[in-house]
Amino acid sequence: MTTTRTAPGQRRRPRHVGVHRTLPALPALILVLLAVAGPWLAPHAIDTPVTAPYAELGGGVPLGSDQLGRDVFTRLLAGGRALITTSLLVAAVVTAVGAALGTVGALRPGIGRVIDRTADVLMLLPPVLGILLVALSWPAGGRLAVITAACVMGVPYAVRLVTAAAAPVVASGYIEAAAVGGERLWYLVVREVLPNLRATLLALFGLRFVAAVYVVSTAGFLQVGPQPPAADWALMIRENSGGILLNSWAVLAPSLAIGLLAMSVNLAAAALVPVSGRKAVTTL
Incomplete structure (x- = not known):
């Protein structure tokens, strides 16, 4: 009978560690499922009055009216x-584009300087002003705008974060060997660099989702995108802010x-980031 031995100084990973890492993800999963299934669980029609304005609970x-x-x-x-759905789409697109541009910028310093200067200019633009510029120049864009x-x-x-994380990977010996061996740029990006940035990209996706929620909610509050009588959390806050003293839940609940x-x-x-990559993520 053979037994598996651990090397001296190596700690065996308890089986329950993976379960403890997934527990913090349950609230997000439950909230997302409730939001997706919400229209089917709603007891009334979203645009039909059922009682007096600002009725109590x-x-x-x-939650009142x-x-x-x-x-x-x-x-x-x-x-x-x-x-x-909008925030997930934005987070996925931003993470994918940021990963590609950031890795290319780290592999090709000349291209990286152009990407960095362009990113610097865009970072000077406030998000609210950016929303208004795109929406006003694209009147029929709606949610797509x-x-x-x-x-x-x-x-x-995203480009700045990925470039900083990819720089030490690009400087490693095996990337230089692959480049000297004649591997194409796309191969270096997809097969050599990005697989080593999984922890960074997962953390980046979480951060970009939160930022997307902020931007999309701000647009909804400004009535850029969803329009009344659509049911939208940010739009609910704007519509009912004048009656917050009559029924505070009309504003507090969506907030x-x-x-x-x-x-x-x-x-x-943050909980799903691999343990081996957390140190690299926290140093960015």
């Missing part, structure tokens, strides 16, 4: 799907939902 409206007498709980359940603005605002930060979504996804991404 109770009587079939557990909004400025038109619509059920706040119904609109809360239905208002998260668009925000989550918001996605475009969020991606343009997020890519420069808490946005905050919990951003915080839970960020914690989930």
